[in-house]
Amino acid sequence: MGAVKTKRMPRAVREQQMLDAAVQTFGQRGYMAASMDDIAELAGVSKPLVYLYLNSKDDLFTACIRREAKALTAAVRAGVHPELPADRRLWEGLLAFFTHTARHPDGWSVLHLQARTHGEAFAAEVTAMRTEIVTFVTQLIADAAREAHRDPDLPDKEVAGLAEALVGAAESLATWANATPGVTARQAAATLMNFAWAGLGGLMAGRAWSPPPA
Amino acid sequence: MGAVKTKRMPRAVREQQMLDAAVQTFGQRGYMAASMDDIAELAGVSKPLVYLYLNSKDDLFTACIRREAKALTAAVRAGVHPELPADRRLWEGLLAFFTHTARHPDGWSVLHLQARTHGEAFAAEVTAMRTEIVTFVTQLIADAAREAHRDPDLPDKEVAGLAEALVGAAESLATWANATPGVTARQAAATLMNFAWAGLGGLMAGRAWSPPPA
Numbered sequence: 391m392g393a394v395k396t397k398r399m400p401r402a403v404r405e406q407q408m409l410d411a412a413v414q415t416f417g418q419r420g421y422m423a424a425s426m427d428d429i430a431e432l433a434g435v436s437k438p439l440v441y442l443y444l445n446s447k448d449d450l451f452t453a454c455i456r457r458e459a460k461a462l463t464a465a466v467r468a469g470v471h472p473e474l475p476a477d478r479r480l481w482e483g484l485l486a487f488f489t490h491t492a493r494h495p496d497g498w499s500v501l502h503l504q505a506r507t508h509g510e511a512f513a514a515e516v517t518a519m520r521t522e523i524v525t526f527v528t529q530l531i532a533d534a535a536r537e538a539h540r541d542p543d544l545p546d547k548e549v550a551g552l553a554e555a556l557v558g559a560a561e562s563l564a565t566w567a568n569a570t571p572g573v574t575a576r577q578a579a580a581t582l583m584n585f586a587w588a589g590l591g592g593l594m595a596g597r598a599w600s601p602p603p604a
Numbered sequence: 605m606g607a608v609k610t611k612r613m614p615r616a617v618r619e620q621q622m623l624d625a626a627v628q629t630f631g632q633r634g635y636m637a638a639s640m641d642d643i644a645e646l647a648g649v650s651k652p653l654v655y656l657y658l659n660s661k662d663d664l665f666t667a668c669i670r671r672e673a674k675a676l677t678a679a680v681r682a683g684v685h686p687e688l689p690a691d692r693r694l695w696e697g698l699l700a701f702f703t704h705t706a707r708h709p710d711g712w713s714v715l716h717l718q719a720r721t722h723g724e725a726f727a728a729e730v731t732a733m734r735t736e737i738v739t740f741v742t743q744l745i746a747d748a749a750r751e752a753h754r755d756p757d758l759p760d761k762e763v764a765g766l767a768e769a770l771v772g773a774a775e776s777l778a779t780w781a782n783a784t785p786g787v788t789a790r791q792a793a794a795t796l797m798n799f800a801w802a803g804l805g806g807l808m809a810g811r812a813w814s815p816p817p818a
Contacts, residue, residue: 420724477805506720507727510634531804538808547787551795552804554780555773562772563765573761581765589803590745590766591691591813594752599805 405443408433412444413454417496421451421508448511455505455512458497459519465490466523476534477587477599483530484560484586485579491564492575502565520557528553556586619657622647626658627668631710635665635722662725669719669726672711673733679704680737690748691801691813697744698774698800699793705778706789716779734771742767770800 411433415424426447430437444450469486470479491498501519505512531552535544544552559582567578584592587599625647629638640661644651658664683700684693705712715733719726745766749758758766773796781792798806801813 422724476808480804507722507724510636510721513721534804534808544807547784547791548795550784551777551780551787551792552799552807554776555796555799558776559769559773562768562775566765566768570761570764573765577761578765581762582769585766585769585803586799587803587805589799589801589806589813590694590748591801592803592806593758593766594690594748599803 401443404435404439408435408440408443408450409454409457412450413458413494413500414496416451416454416504417499421504426450451500451505451508451512452515454500455515458494458501459516461494461497462487462490462501463519463522463526467526470530476530476537478602479530480534480586481579481583481599481602483527484582485576487560488564488567488575488579488582491568492578495568498564498568502561524553524557527556531556559585615657618649618653622649622654622657622664623668623671626664627672627708627714628710630665630668630718631713635718640664665714665719665722665726666729668714669729672708672715673730675708675711676701676704676715677733677736677740681740684744690744690751692816693744694748694800695793695797695813695816697741698796699790701774702778702781702789702793702796705782706792709782712778712782716775738767738771741770745770773799 408429412424412429415429415432419428424447426437426440429450430440433440440450444453466483466486469489470483472479474482501516505516528550531549532544532546535549563578563582567573567575584599588597592598622643626638626643629643629646633642638661640651640654643664644654647654654664658667680697680700683703684697686693688696715730719730742764745763746758746760749763777792777796781787781789798813802811806812
């Protein structure tokens with residue numbers, strides 16, 4: 391019977407179910423406390439099948455990191471429409487980022503907390519994703535500067551530093567927003583957009599950036 | 605001879621030398637690759653003496669995290685003079701932070717990379733320091749809002765989010781600055797001050813915040 395059941399569902403589908411269960415378990419219990427028994431039970435499969443498909447706890451965790459990293463970068467890229475003006479592109483990117491991290495809190499916990507806390511190999515997986523996002527944001531800021539005909543141009547090093555600052559701010563705020571009851575993705579995105587676009591000086595002077603209607 | 609040498613130097617002084625050697629070794633080679641042999645040799649003491657004073661590699665690493673965390677928070681607090689206006693207080697705080705992380709790159713690596721990558725117990729030590737810094741920055745932003753007689757006041761949750769964003773930006777930028785040749789502490793602090801105070805919108809419009817003369 392078990393063999394028949396296994397055959398009825400394509401391997402790719404069953405593997406995604408295992409990854410769903412693994413992300414949830416790693417995200418909520420932490421890498422150390424999560425057991426393969428828990429994950430198999432949550433996925434509704436036998437433990438040997440998890441090992442057969444994903445090989446080991448480490449390989450399963452790595453597969454989780456890769457899938458969640460890919461989903462997050464895809465969500466941010468999909469959120470940004472190139473024809474919009476610079477401030478709107480930044481807003482759309484931030485909104486896409488916070489919406490994704492709010493909807494997938496376990497995935498974000500895997501990427502931002504778990505993957506970085508349990509050894510250099512896992513941390514390196516996240517660093518690769520982060521580099522991709524920093525490159526994307528660097529381009530976004532450089533485009534904004536070009537649109538604004540900044541004279542003199544912002545130096546490349548300044549743009550790179552601003553991108554690092556913005557990504558670090560977004561990571562920190564997403565973790566805080568997910569841990570703070572009552573903070574929506576839209577509020578977190580608006581807080582960071584105001585900070586990033588208007589600056590604290592602008593906020594203190596009452597010059598906030600206004601998001602477009604939802 | 606060895607025993608006489610050991611007696612001539614007070615325990616507290618010798619312990620600091622061991623911690624200096626340990627921070628350097630952990631910061632440059634990473635927690636896993638660092639050996640107690642390396643650390644003892646760099647400190648100019650025997651390995652048994654390191655174990656006698658600091659008990660184990662884990663305890664030594666924890667002592668490093670605590671010392672570096674204390675030094676960093678003390679440096680930031682000492683940099684901020686309460687009588688200055690809000691933008692100057694923020695500038696002084698950022699300059700103190702980036703000056704300290706640039707002067708102590710191994711200490712920053714221990715705090716920001718190594719301690720967070722090698723297990724939950726070490727990560728919790730860093731979280732305690734981070735909470736202290738976020739609280740300090742939250743107060744700084746709340747004071748700035750009060751000084752500016754913001755009406756309506758910035759809501760507490762907004763201030764808390766802004767502090768999280770600013771601290772995340774600073775962590776990210778310090779790591780980038782230490783890894784990027786030719787970026788000084790003053791430049792990194794100026795980049796973040798411009799980002800945090802003038803915002804990208806201000807920068808694009810040519811409204812930068814100008815640091816006071818060095």
